[in-house]
Amino acid sequence: MRRLPPLFQDWYSSKGWSVHPHQIALLERADEAALLLIAPTGCGKTLAGFLPTLVDLSPKSHSGLHTLYISPLKALAADIRRNLSTPISEMFLPIRVEDRTGDTPQSRKKRQRADPPHILLTTPESLALLLSYEDAPRIFSGLKRVVIDEIHALAESKRGDQLMLALSRLQALCPGMTRVGLSATVESPTSIARYLACAPKQCSILQADPGPDPDIQMLETEEEPPWSGGGAKYAIPAVLRQIKQHNTTLVFHNTRAQAEIFFHNLWLANDEALPIGIHHGSLAREQREKVEAAMVRGDLRAIVCTGSLDLGIDWGDVDLVVQIGAPKNVKRLVQRIGRANHRYNAPSKALLVPANRFEVVECIAALEAVQAHDLDGEPQGPGPRDVLCQHILIRAAAGPFEAERLYEEIKTVGAYSSLSRSSFEDCLNFCATGGYALRSYDQWQRLQKRPDGLWQLRDPRATQRIRMNIGTIQDTDTLKVRLKGSRGGKPLGEIEESFAAALTPGDTFLIGGQIVRYDSLREMVVQVTRDRGRKPKIATFTGTKFATSTQLSARILAMFRQEDWPQLPQHTAEWLKLQRKVSKLPEANRLLVETFPHDNRQHLCVYGFSGRNAQQTLGLLLTQRMEAEGLNPLGFVATDYATLIWGLDLVANPTPLFTLKNLRGGLENWLAGNAVMKRTFKGVATIAGLIDRNMPGARKSGRQATFSSDILYDTLRKYDPDHLMLKITREEALRGLVDFRRIEEMLSRTAGQIDHVALDRVTPLAAPLLLEIGKVPIKGAAEDRLLAEETKALMREAGLT
Known part of the structure; x- marks a missing residue:
């Protein structure tokens, strides 16, 4: 059991600090295979993760890399380096700390491979890149410890899956390596512990005093x-x-x-x-x-x-x-x-x-x-196979490998522990040949099996392309924005390519808090000048549009059961009371469906509380069913809590629209050639290595990448419908952009119990949906006034004014 040396005790005292119990606990149990520390913000959580390393390295010189720190953010790695410099310099510790991210100069990266620092601060992508080199065994030969910060953030994405696969490789290179996870927000400690552990070993959980409530x-x-x-x-x-x-x-x-x-x-x-x-x-x-x-x-x-x-x-x-x-x-x-x-x-x-x-x-x-300290989180599914394909290519870039040994490494990762040998072989064969429909094309002939049974790259020059395309973060179709000027102009950021394509010279938009005027597009760069004079357009940016979580939706539905709402502002409580009087409030175990006429159209409003993606999918599937039944739907709008459909004909009985069999059948037909599938395929194929994001000497534009992915998608659908990439695409679409899982959860939760309320006018809860973008097509300088008038009329109709 390790103790805090006098040097460290004196340093803490000089700062007027006391060592926190969770810091001592982490030091004393530093030799365990895996530890998860859950501690509130500001409690010295990161220092606790590094304390065993600093103590290890303080009395003696260590040759090479001792501790690897993994962060979800490049900026966080740089911040940790600044913070670590204080105790190291003030205690005169013989420790070298460096960060390695996409922003690190190539000269420093080259030196780090030849002479690794004692502590290396990096990201999942940079770690994967390091593991792709032939000298990875030498670089990591002395590694004792891996610290994963903000582990909850990584556990929710493919970046985390990539990281855990990388750690399985590291563990094979360094069998005695210990793992430490740090987080302040974990909804299920046991799930994150299983995620962090190196099977079959267990991960211990340490929970610090949570401190005062916010x-x-x-x-x-x-x-x-x-x-x-x-x-x-x-x-x-x-x-x-x-x-x-x-x-x-x-x-x-x-x-x-x-x-x-x-x-x-x-x-x-x-x-x-x-x-x-x-x-x-x-x-x-x-x-x-x-x-x-x-x-x-x-x-x-x-x-x-x-x-x-x-x-x-x-x-x-x-x-x-x-x-x-x-x-x-x-x-x-x-x-x-x-x-x-x-x-x-x-x-x-x-x-x-x-x-x-x-x-x-x-x-x-x-x-x-x-x-109530009630954190939300969705259950983790099996490890995504597109990430696994990329991991196989990364492993091949590092040198020949034995398939059975690699399979056993991968199965030590929690998300891949149930991976069947046939699924692994499917991924390996895809990496080797591209699959049945593509095996005659040289560019996808990447791996070959040697006479001794080992797998290796068919062409060693492929390593460059593999390394250039490492990562699971999807670059959406964006273009750089720069101010016009000498030497290329000052960079401002990025906007989506589709938005840039809609601009004409003279249009203005917001970026970085300033209004700029679009001048031209040159060499895939949007050139702009500052312009403060006019109302700007709203640029579209990359990033996730969050859906309300299942747990939060359940809390809202539980709130609706109350007789009164003293915790709500009066205007909102009166709105809900009026909804209850005019129609009903949605219930957790029943599906509320309202129908009413408005503006010479028939409307159907479904309160599913399933999140925006699922409600959007529900709108697509219901309008498809309505079309098949001759109900003439015209359009719909979806929010996190409801889907509103308008059309020519009244839906007298909505119940048949909501059978799981009908919705699932409609989903299969809709998915077949849908743009959502093509968009998902592009992401899957890029991660798996079928499509290159980056190529030596050039980078594809978003349109070029989309064009090539669309051709591949259509080709595979026609000639190889059981191709691995199409199977993965369907899995990803169902749990991502389509989120059919939450529609199934809604139907299971309500068990066919539908409250159909037929009314003669719009209801209080449905009225705001009529104001959503796309339903009220108002443009121009008088937009605010016209929208205010439209809102007033709607709310008057709903009885809210």
Whole structure:
């Protein structure tokens, strides 16, 4: 059992600190195969993860790499390096710490391979790249420890699957290596422990004192939330007052476009010219780093941001978090709240700002979930096979391998523990030949089996292309944006290619908080100049549009069972009471379906509370069924809680529309040639190595990649419908963009019990759906006034004014 040396005890004392019990516990149990530490933000969690390493390396010199630190964010790795430098320099420890990410210069990367530091801070992608080199066994020969920070964030994505496969390879190279996972927000510790463990060994769980509950409330505003929309413009005066009353405020948004709009409107209202920045993943790296540096120095009073600042970076003197829009996920909200008062035993302070009237209910439900320590999370499925295919190619790039040994390595990963030998062989054969329909093309003939039974690359030159395409983060079709000027112009960020294609010279749009005018497209770069004069278009950015979690939806439905709602603002409580009087409120074990006429059309509203993706899919499937039955649907709109369909004919009996057999049959027909499938196929094929994102000397544009993936998809569907990539595509589509699982959950939950309420006018709960984008086609300078008039008329019809 390890003890804290006097040198470290003296250092803690010199700082006026005491060693936390969880830090000592992690040190004492450092030799266990795997440990998961769950500890609140600001409690020295990261130092706890590194303490055994610092103690190990303090008395003696170690040759080569001792500890590998894995972070989901490049910026987090850089921040940890800065933080580690303090104890190392102040205790004069003979330890070299370096980071290695996509931003690290090639010269330093080359030196790190030849002479690894004692502690290397990196990301899953950079680790996979290191493992693809022939000298990986030498680089990692002395590795003792792997520390995975923010492990919950990695466990929810393919990046985490890639990381665990990489760790299985590392464990084979370094059998005595220990694993440590760190997190502040884990809904199921045992699930994450199984995810982290190296089978068949077990992972111990250490839980620190959670500290005080956060101080989280709804922001009080003079103006009531609007009936629809996601920008929360109404709350800007109240948010600005909070910014003035605090040192540094993080203003979180769920999408990059919403962050841009809010920042623009906030800046227009910022009459005292307070220093306010914006930070999101589509901004140029130079601009993000400039904002990050200003945050560390304490130069900014507020930062409008997205998930780019979700994770555990210690950014200056942040004392307030504002969440704009319903958080959609309790765990994400807790993570964001933890950015404020980044100190142990100091409650984090946060304010929730619903963007519209329904989000008031969701925000209250989320607030109650945080107070109850009820975190949400979806069950993990089996490991994705497109990631496995990439791992096989990475392993081949490092040199010849034995298939049976690689299979046994892979099965030590929790998500792949049930992988059958035939499924592994399918992936191996795909990597070797491209599959039946593609085996005659040289570009997909990548692996061959040697006479001694080992597999190797058919052409060693393929290693470059494999390494250039490592990673599971999907580059959507984006174009760089630069200010016109000498030497290429100042980089501002990226916008989606489809948005850029719709621009004509002179159009203006928002990026990085400033209005720019589109001038031209040259060499795949959007060239712009600053233009403050006109109302800008809203650029489209990459990023996930979150769906409300199953657990949060269940809380909302439970709230509807209450007789009264003292926790809700009066205007929202009266809205729900009127809905109950005019129609019904949705129930968890029954499906509410309303039908009513409006604007010379018949409407059908389904309250499934299944999340935006599933409700969108439900709209597609129901309109397909209605079309088959001659009910003449015209269109639909979907939110996280409902799908509204309008058409020419009344649906007198909606029950037959909701049989699982009919919906599943409609899904199969719809999926066959759908754009969703092609979009999913492109991502799957890119990760698996069928399509190259990057090629030596060139990078494909989004249109080029889409064109080639569409041709491949159509070819495989026609000539090889059982191709592995098509099977994976269907699996991914069903649990991703389509999210049919939640439709099945809804039908199971309601068990065929449908409450059909036929009315003669729009209902209070359905009225906001008629204001969703795409239903009210209003454009031009008079947009706000016309939308206000449309809203007033609708709410009057629904009895809400």
